[in-house]
Amino acid sequence: MISSLVEDALLRLRSNKAAMWALAIVLGIVTLTVFGPWLNPNGSETLDWSHVASKPTGQNAHWFGTDRLGRDLFVRTLEGARVSLAVGLVASAVSLLVGIAYGAVAGYIGGRTDRVMMRIIEILSGLPLIFFVIFLTVIFGRSVYLLFLSIGAVGWLTMARIVRGQTLSIRQMEFIEAAVSCGAGTSRIIVKHVIPNILGPVIVYATLTVPQIIMFESFLSFLGLGIQEPHASLGTLIAEGAGEMEAAAWILLVPGGLLAALLLSLNIFGDGLRDALDVKGR
Amino acid sequence: MLRYFLTRLAGAVPTLFVIVTITFFLIRAAPGGPFDQEQTLPPEILGNLQSAYGLDQPIWTQYGRYLGALAHGDFGPSFKYKDFSVTELIGQGFPVTLELGTLAMGLALILGIPIGTFAALRQNSAADYVAMSLAVVGIAIPSFVVLPFLGLLFGIYLHWLPVAGWEPGSIRHLILPVAALALPPLSVIARLARASMLEVLRSHYIRTAIAKGLPLHTVILRHALRPALIPVASYLPPAVASIMTGSLVVESIAGLPGIGRYMVQGALNRDYTLVLGMVIIYSTLLILMGLLVDLLYAWLDPRVRLQ
Numbered sequence: 001m002i003s004s005l006v007e008d009a010l011l012r013l014r015s016n017k018a019a020m021w022a023l024a025i026v027l028g029i030v031t032l033t034v035f036g037p038w039l040n041p042n043g044s045e046t047l048d049w050s051h052v053a054s055k056p057t058g059q060n061a062h063w064f065g066t067d068r069l070g071r072d073l074f075v076r077t078l079e080g081a082r083v084s085l086a087v088g089l090v091a092s093a094v095s096l097l098v099g100i101a102y103g104a105v106a107g108y109i110g111g112r113t114d115r116v117m118m119r120i121i122e123i124l125s126g127l128p129l130i131f132f133v134i135f136l137t138v139i140f141g142r143s144v145y146l147l148f149l150s151i152g153a154v155g156w157l158t159m160a161r162i163v164r165g166q167t168l169s170i171r172q173m174e175f176i177e178a179a180v181s182c183g184a185g186t187s188r189i190i191v192k193h194v195i196p197n198i199l200g201p202v203i204v205y206a207t208l209t210v211p212q213i214i215m216f217e218s219f220l221s222f223l224g225l226g227i228q229e230p231h232a233s234l235g236t237l238i239a240e241g242a243g244e245m246e247a248a249a250w251i252l253l254v255p256g257g258l259l260a261a262l263l264l265s266l267n268i269f270g271d272g273l274r275d276a277l278d279v280k281g282r
Numbered sequence: 283m284l285r286y287f288l289t290r291l292a293g294a295v296p297t298l299f300v301i302v303t304i305t306f307f308l309i310r311a312a313p314g315g316p317f318d319q320e321q322t323l324p325p326e327i328l329g330n331l332q333s334a335y336g337l338d339q340p341i342w343t344q345y346g347r348y349l350g351a352l353a354h355g356d357f358g359p360s361f362k363y364k365d366f367s368v369t370e371l372i373g374q375g376f377p378v379t380l381e382l383g384t385l386a387m388g389l390a391l392i393l394g395i396p397i398g399t400f401a402a403l404r405q406n407s408a409a410d411y412v413a414m415s416l417a418v419v420g421i422a423i424p425s426f427v428v429l430p431f432l433g434l435l436f437g438i439y440l441h442w443l444p445v446a447g448w449e450p451g452s453i454r455h456l457i458l459p460v461a462a463l464a465l466p467p468l469s470v471i472a473r474l475a476r477a478s479m480l481e482v483l484r485s486h487y488i489r490t491a492i493a494k495g496l497p498l499h500t501v502i503l504r505h506a507l508r509p510a511l512i513p514v515a516s517y518l519p520p521a522v523a524s525i526m527t528g529s530l531v532v533e534s535i536a537g538l539p540g541i542g543r544y545m546v547q548g549a550l551n552r553d554y555t556l557v558l559g560m561v562i563i564y565s566t567l568l569i570l571m572g573l574l575v576d577l578l579y580a581w582l583d584p585r586v587r588l589q
Contacts, residue, residue, distance in 0.1 A: 125520070130527045131545065131561060135305075138549040139312035215424045222426050222531055223546050235426075242430040242535055246438055246445070252430050260423045267422040 019272025094152025099159025107167025398475025
């Protein structure tokens with residue numbers, strides 16, 4: 001029964017050409033970020049003074065040109081994308097865990113607890129949370145771990161809402177009643193019976209959370225609040241490139257294009273997955 | 283209606299108070315202070331500075347004083363921009379940010395709603411497909427990537443528009459920043475409008491309206507549009523928040539003298555009063571937006587009663 005549902009969804013996903021292309025592009029970018037830097041002889045922090053801000057000509061080993069310090073853009077962009085992807089995955093995992101726990105508890109316990117917990121989410125989503133993240137990063141220094149935490153802390157609100165909605169519909173089902181009558185405790189029911197049964201929509205929204213969080217991290221890095229020199233994420237590189245745009249457009253185009261391609265394909269794949277699993281209906 | 287409006291407005295005061303309090307103590311918890319420099323100041327000078335700004339007082343006294351001044355509409359002096367009060371700084375920059383944001387929001391609504399409606403009417407046509415593909419692009423790609431790309435294309439290669447800079451009253455300088463800022467909310471609005479329009483078009487009263495022979499545009503404008511706009515209305519506060527956030531980077535890329543830069547710089551400089559002023563301005567805007575949306579609901583859906 002379950003497996004046929006999953007097979008159905010996979011079949012629908014496979015027939016969605018745009019989503020499959022998007023998946024291929026995402027996987028391609030991920031592979032490139034992992035192995036790409038090894039293909040090129042340059043290091044990401046090596047300064048090549050004989051090629052400062054040189055165009056991508058194909059004449060030398062700087063395939064995508066260099067920035068104004070003579071650092072190779074191919075390697076630097078891929079390593080930046082690696083950082084962006086890592087932040088995206090870890091922070092999404094954080095927001096996933098918080099969102100699932102919060103939403104499942106609110107939805108399962110219900111009543112006044114639910115009302116209070118949902119009211120808190122309502123208030124939080126009304127605030128421009130980016131300001132709090134800016135505060136947090138400014139106040140507690142710019143550590144990568146804090147970046148993970150603070151971005152994850154922002155991303156969990158939608159997830160919690162979705163999990164709660166799913167939990168509400170599952171709570172009425174007979175297998176939950178059976179578990180209660182067997183004497184299972186609330187926490188056991190939530191962990192063993194509720195959460196495994198809402199994973200479908202959760203996976204869908206998790207795929208859509210990753211690009212949002214990558215975007216958010218790049219935004220912070222663009223403002224100079226995220227990843228710091230000499231390390232770079234795509235956001236830092238785009239900020240650098242935007243400053244050099246008039247004289248050396250490729251410094252902007254390489255990381256900007258990669259970020260655009262990555263976000264676009266992640267979004268298209270997430271949308272395809274949502275359509276395939278038909279999260280809203282059924 | 284008026285009574286509802288006033289009650290809600292009064293209800294915003296405690297919310298603002300909580301936000302101000304949290305921000306006040308959060309920013310004070312940050313290590314460092316507004317007078318940190320490369321060279322440490324002699325203790326006498328630092329002491330004088332601190333007492334001049336009241337920073338030598340216990341924090342509760344400072345908090346009380348700040349609230350007292352705030353109640354009189356005084357945001358206090360800026361710590362970093364000497365000789366400027368926060369009111370002056372925000373007063374100078376806010377019109378620019380407001381113009382930018384209003385234009386972007388207006389553009390997003392004026393283009394987003396018709397695009398979504400049109401796509402819904404032509405569901406699964408090529409036009410629908412193109413519009414929704416573009417919407418995915420608009421949602422996926424952040425404004426700090428879109429704006430430099432637009433600048434590169436229209437400013438540097440085509441020489442049609444200025445890449446950056448600002449002249450009072452000049453619309454040309456605003457076109458690219460407004461476009462970059464409007465694109466994400468525009469895309470979301472087009473998607474929302476399309477989805478809800480599709481749903482409304484399937485309802486019985488629309489079928490009735492078409493069956494009794496009303497022309498299609500009358501059906502859409504008189505009967506379908508209002509209920510279809512409800513999801514768009516609920517999206518307005520997040521849209522405003524996204525435009526505010528976007529304007530932080532868009533202003534800095536385009537070199538616009540708005541208030542966006544004060545947020546990050548103020549926090550980095552520990553310019554306590556400036557940061558608080560910014561938070562108050564932005565929260566007030568968002569709260570007002572929420573209120574506006576509730577009024578809109580009542581207009582869009584006659585079943586909603588304001589109490």
